[in-house]
Amino acid sequence: MTDWLEKHVPKLVLAPSLIAIFVFVYGFIGWTAYVSFTKSRLLPKYDLVGPIQYEKLAASPRWEVALTNLAIFGILFILFATVIGLILAIMLDQKIRTEGPLRTIYLYPMALSFIVTGTAWKWILNPGLGIESVFRDMGFENFTFDWLVNPDLAIYTVVIAGVWQSSGFVMALFLAGLRSVDGEIIRAAMVDGISTPRIYMSIIIPSMAPIFLSSFIVLSHLAIKSFDLVIALTGGGPGYATDLPATYMYAMAFSRGDIGQAASSATVMMMIVTAIIVPYLYSELRPRHD
Amino acid sequence: MTDHSMNDHQLDERANRNRLMKRIALRLGLYTLLILFALYYLMPLFVMVVTSLKSLDEIRTGSLLSLPREIDFSSWGKAWSGACTGIQCNGLQPYFWNSVLLSIPAVAISTLLGAINGYVLAQWRFKGSNILFALMLFGCFIPFQVVLLPMAITLGALKIAGTIPGLMLVHIVYGIGFTTLFFRNFYVTIPQELVKAAKVDGAGFFRIFFSIFLPVSPPIIVVTVIWQFTQIWNDFLFGVSFSQAGTQPITVALNNIVNATTGVKEYNVDMAAAIIAALPTLLVYVVAGKYFIRGLTAGSVKG
Numbered sequence: 033m034t035d036w037l038e039k040h041v042p043k044l045v046l047a048p049s050l051i052a053i054f055v056f057v058y059g060f061i062g063w064t065a066y067v068s069f070t071k072s073r074l075l076p077k078y079d080l081v082g083p084i085q086y087e088k089l090a091a092s093p094r095w096e097v098a099l100t101n102l103a104i105f106g107i108l109f110i111l112f113a114t115v116i117g118l119i120l121a122i123m124l125d126q127k128i129r130t131e132g133p134l135r136t137i138y139l140y141p142m143a144l145s146f147i148v149t150g151t152a153w154k155w156i157l158n159p160g161l162g163i164e165s166v167f168r169d170m171g172f173e174n175f176t177f178d179w180l181v182n183p184d185l186a187i188y189t190v191v192i193a194g195v196w197q198s199s200g201f202v203m204a205l206f207l208a209g210l211r212s213v214d215g216e217i218i219r220a221a222m223v224d225g226i227s228t229p230r231i232y233m234s235i236i237i238p239s240m241a242p243i244f245l246s247s248f249i250v251l252s253h254l255a256i257k258s259f260d261l262v263i264a265l266t267g268g269g270p271g272y273a274t275d276l277p278a279t280y281m282y283a284m285a286f287s288r289g290d291i292g293q294a295a296s297s298a299t300v301m302m303m304i305v306t307a308i309i310v311p312y313l314y315s316e317l318r319p320r321h322d
Numbered sequence: 323m324t325d326h327s328m329n330d331h332q333l334d335e336r337a338n339r340n341r342l343m344k345r346i347a348l349r350l351g352l353y354t355l356l357i358l359f360a361l362y363y364l365m366p367l368f369v370m371v372v373t374s375l376k377s378l379d380e381i382r383t384g385s386l387l388s389l390p391r392e393i394d395f396s397s398w399g400k401a402w403s404g405a406c407t408g409i410q411c412n413g414l415q416p417y418f419w420n421s422v423l424l425s426i427p428a429v430a431i432s433t434l435l436g437a438i439n440g441y442v443l444a445q446w447r448f449k450g451s452n453i454l455f456a457l458m459l460f461g462c463f464i465p466f467q468v469v470l471l472p473m474a475i476t477l478g479a480l481k482i483a484g485t486i487p488g489l490m491l492v493h494i495v496y497g498i499g500f501t502t503l504f505f506r507n508f509y510v511t512i513p514q515e516l517v518k519a520a521k522v523d524g525a526g527f528f529r530i531f532f533s534i535f536l537p538v539s540p541p542i543i544v545v546t547v548i549w550q551f552t553q554i555w556n557d558f559l560f561g562v563s564f565s566q567a568g569t570q571p572i573t574v575a576l577n578n579i580v581n582a583t584t585g586v587k588e589y590n591v592d593m594a595a596a597i598i599a600a601l602p603t604l605l606v607y608v609v610a611g612k613y614f615i616r617g618l619t620a621g622s623v624k625g
Contacts, residue, residue, distance in 0.1 A: 041526075042448065045439075045442055049502070053458050060468070064472060076475070123355060134356055137360045145556035145573050146556070146558065147556075147577050148599055152366040155369065156366060158589075166386050166387055196362075196363070294471060317459075
């Protein structure tokens with residue numbers, strides 16, 4: 033008995049967490065996927081009826097807005113956060129004397145809740161009292177900056193706040209990458225008289241492909257899950273102009289009482305994330321022989 | 323002959339001086355850009371602080387970026403103990419303590435589980451353990467919307483819906499993946515010969531953990547605790563989905579204060595409330611930034 037126990041102790045120790053993960057992650061995903069094929073409204077129903085919830089999603093103008101916004105927000109957020117992060121990292125890598133304090137400043141937004149970030153930017157972008165008034169006071173009397181309340185432009189305010197919060201993090205990733213580039217190659221290139229910009233463009237940046245991938249994964253994952261930022265900044269409005277799949281799902285689940293729509297939209301989100309994460313995890317966890 | 327070499331020398335010097343000037347100009351441009359970026363990142367924090375110290379009158383008439391004419395701390399007091407989150411007007415205070423009460427046990431339990439799981443997955447591998455690790459890791463990345471509905475039903479069935487222990491359970495379950503990842507990647511760097519030798523000496527699973535692994539773990543414990551604390555303190559989705567009036571965490575209360583529709587819009591109180599909600603995690607970042615960054619990058623770069 034003690035022998036058996038001794039042999040299986042590692043598995044027994046792991047078991048509670050594994051059971052929890054299997055029930056609360058995989059079991060729950062299964063439940064949501066199943067319910068997305070039922071007619072559930074206020075209460076869950078368990079008779080399968082086919083993909084009617086997905087047909088309803090496809091026909092919903094609000095869902096279309098949510099998907100379009102995800103595309104706009106996702107692309108711009110990833111693009112700007114990556115470019116700014118990379119530029120900051122390269123500039124900080126030039127033997128800057130005040131690197132420590134600067135890095136601390138660039139990265140502190142990552143310590144904040146998206147609700148705090150949203151609250152701050154909602155105030156800064158306030159039409160009337162915010163940035164707009166700063167420019168009007170400077171003499172640009174017709175300057176208007178009302179993106180926050182403009183249905184066509186409000187989604188871009190989410191990009192502004194999101195990039196502000198996350199670009200420092202991308203900088204940290206790239207800076208770590210720059211520090212691990214082989215110094216010998218760079219010194220050799222410099223001896224050959226190749227200019228610094230050329231060295232960056234043709235040697236250093238291409239060698240950081242894995243970091244581009246990592247930051248793409250992290251940022252796209254953040255974009256798909258974005259919920260708090262939208263709620264705090266625009267509340268999904270004006271109307272539902274800044275809805276994202278995450279806020280659509282929440283609205284269906286907790287204010288509209290439409291479990292079927294909530295489950296099907298959550299399942300679509302799950303599929304998007306899976307399409308991005310699974311190949312990444314596979315390549316990261318695959319045993320390497322180098 | 324001498325004249326000629328003099329000229330050469332002068333030319334050299336001029337070229338050198340030009341190169342030096344160019345270098346200085348470049349450095350100057352670089353520092354200017356870096357400082358401009360720093361101002362951009364600091365601007366929202368600056369605006370929050372100065373707005374929280376102004377009176378409403380000054381906010382309406384003054385400029386967003388100007389310093390307060392006279393410093394007025396009253397909005398901080400109101401944010402802490404008088405602002406309305408709907409019908410209740412007790413400020414952030416009760417919700418601040420809710421978040422404290424929620425995060426301390428949740429951080430402790432998920433860190434402990436992560437340590438022991440990571441120890442098994444790094445040093446006591448068995449057939450299939452790598453696949454189990456991958457399955458746990460995948461749990462970190464799911465969009466949590468996909469578990470909200472069944473979780474709400476489960477919490478109701480367990481009779482802990484809308485309670486702090488219920489929310490704690492949610493944070494522990496979905497935190498295990500990351501805490502396990504941190505400890506597993508840390509323990510994997512410890513040579514397996516050490517465990518083998520200890521086994522020969524008759525030490526068992528727990529003895530080896532407590533006498534060899536735990537004593538070297540403080541750095542990764544700090545990283546994990548900071549990560550979990552930041553995640554749980556800053557969480558909004560679980561908080562807003564699984565709490566009710568009275569048990570809400572601070573992020574939900576902050577959002578309710580800012581979006582309260584009754585009465586005059588008090589921007590100074592909103593900003594003071596936002597700073598109060600941000601202070602604990604900011605403090606952790608300032609005190610232990612190195613560990614904070616290590617946690618951030620550990621999840622995305624293979625260590």
